Amino acid sequence: MNPEPPTTPAPPSFPPPSAPRSRWPGRLLVLALIAALVGGAWWLVQRTKAPATPAAGASAGGPGHGPGGPGFGPPGAGPGGTTVGTARAEQGGLPVVVDALGTVTPPITATLVPQVSGVLTEVLFEEGQMVKKGQVLARIDARSYEQSLAQARGQRAKDEAQLAAARVTLARYQTLWEQDSIARQDVDTQAALVKQLEGVVEAGRASERAAELNVGFASIRAPISGRIGLRAVDPGNLVSSGSATGIATITQVTPIDVVFSVPQDLVQPVLAAQRRGTLPVVALDRGRSQTLAEGRFLTLDNQINTATGTVRAKARFANDDGALFPNQFVNARLELGQEQGVLVPVTAVRTGPQGDYVYVVDEERVAHMRPVVRGIATAERVLVREGLQPGEQVVTEGGDRVKDGSRVQLAGGAPAQGAARAGEGQGAPAGTR
Template sequence: MDNQVPDDLRETLHERSSATLEKRKANWLLRIVLIAMVGAALAWWLQTRLTTTPTPVRSAGGGPVSVVAATAQTGNIDVTLGALGTVTSLATVTIRTQISGQLVRIAFKEGQVVNRGDLLAEIDSRPYELALQQAQGALVRDQALLQDAQLDLARYQKLATANAIPRQQLDTQQALVHQYEGTVAADLAQINTAKLNITYCHIVAPVSGRVGLRQVDEGNYVTPGDSNGIVVITQLQPITVIFTLPEDNLPDVVKRLRSGATLAVTAFSRNGLTQLATGALMTVDNQIDTTTGTVKLRAQFANTDETLFPNQFVNVRLLVDVLKDVIVVPSAAIQRGVPGTYVYLIGSDDTVSVRPVDIGPSDSGHIAVRRGLAAGDQVVIDGADKLRPGAKVSLRSQQTVPAPAQSSVPVPAQTTAPAPAPGPVPTPAPARSSKR
């Protein structure tokens, strides 16, 4: 039997081996492309990390980190509460007439400042003067009738003692006298009413303040039912601000008020940068708003320069207390992390260590440290993100910033709005050294 492979089978085997070889070549090509793509992605990632990750600022030989330090000081810290308030006048009065009549005179100018009792307007008083004269004439007539009745009563009393007249006639005369006495009393009341109406014809200011725009002109007939009135007077000096505080702050405020302290209040502009006026807390509302959990407070301001205007929106700072002789550092020195609140303390050998601290209130970029620091300690306020415990540091600059001094209450001494507490001051990174 012939052992040779048939030609058709040989061709089939050859085709299968060629297809297998081509498939292996394609797999190797695919692997090479994938390896190249992974290598390119890794190179791009490494380049991104090198360009975006900040390199610690060290000297060419891996020396100390450049930082800015500040020295802890002993000073005072104001314990203040911030709130939003609305300027509210102590008295806003709409001037209306109490009688009807023609308005014959306007005695004020719009925007004028008037004092209590100043004349504002006049109403035609002639009808009421005539009514006064009529009431006075009725009084004279009724007084004459009363006098005549009294004389007759005296005669009847003498005759009655001698039983010359009936007792009924005497009683009738006595009743007539009482009737005329009542008529005279009514006449006197009519006279007083007419005089009061004449007084109402001269409308005067019930409070001191500034008048607004007049609502009616001369010549109009005015009545007590006019809803707009004649003009509105608003008291501007003194003036108050109503603001709200959370109920959690109420115990501290009430405690200070019960001790007899006068709590100073400062009003700032809408943006909080311009101080408008200084005053004192007057009172606290008698209940808490359950919908917001806040309580209303009223502060009074002299407003001699009229910087506060009714319905004006202001920012309010209430001085609750003053912490005296506490350790004070810039707020930028305080770090927060796993140990809680801490600072980087610079030692005598220019190395830093982590020092946990217990902080208190802050004011104007400063913060009180209750425990953990002493006066004279140096702490890092810029460059702390590059530090580790035990790292060497070199000082770019050193700040000694005392705590803000507090003046006597009730009026704070500051004349400009306190700036918000600053964070670490960004400094441009030094150029990298070319040495590796």
């Protein structure tokens, strides 16, 4: 048996030598592009970090250059730090005010309702006219009431004549009784008749006065002084007593009131301030930009509205110029006095996780965070109750770029002394020596 000849293994297959040579140029090109992009990005970042002007005292290749040199810093920060606006804290007071929406309400409103029935013969007023109390404004045909008055007077005269005759008879009976010429019963009967006639006369006089009133009611007079409204009935129409609409309405406009609401938490402060003296009230227009009138606080209502948690309040205004009109909506501002404290601009007080704080700038132009307790405020200033002393300098603008302990540069001021001293040892730009 012949042995099988050994098999020779097949040589390994290799890619053609031309394949790797064709890929390497493309790879090198991609790597070159990536390197160029990275380098450009790095250059742009370093350019944005570089200051617009070289740092004071820095020369080429000196400590003012390079990524870590003192010439680099956050945007907006120069050698003296972040530029900020500042203001001095002042001792003073702010008015304690209560602002509320109010309604102009006339103190008195009267409707001209006829008290007798008849034909309206005359209207003696112009619509919108200012009238005075007692002024005749209209007339009703009074002829029937004049006749009733004449009849009452005639009846009264008749009753008085009968009373006079009865009194004469009584006097005669009393004389006869003294002479024992008449019975006592006749005297008593005549005396009772006199009393009866006296009552009749008194009733007649009352009827006469009632008739006089009806005649007077035929002339409709103004019950109050004020501005009369539009006429509801024209002359020639029949009017009746007790009419719901009436002829016209008069509203008192001088003085006039403003009714507004006060929160229930301020009831006691308002009462306490009222005990100290008169409280001023200002009526402003709806935009709170114009003062319409100035008056004084009158009183609070006697109970709290449980639905709103407020108490109705009333203030009175002279309104000589007629600036306030009945049922007009105004903004009432009640001043309860003044609260004393340290005053700073509203923009100086900031709020953080730990509460309200301000940045106080010391003499070295270093900002320090200071917690404060704020009080009342207006549109421009806020009162600080605790944490700040009068005369201290606080940051009002640019505080969002300030950190506790950082150096700042005052707007429009010279650099800080510390920054100037730091620049002295580093030289100066050309042209400054």
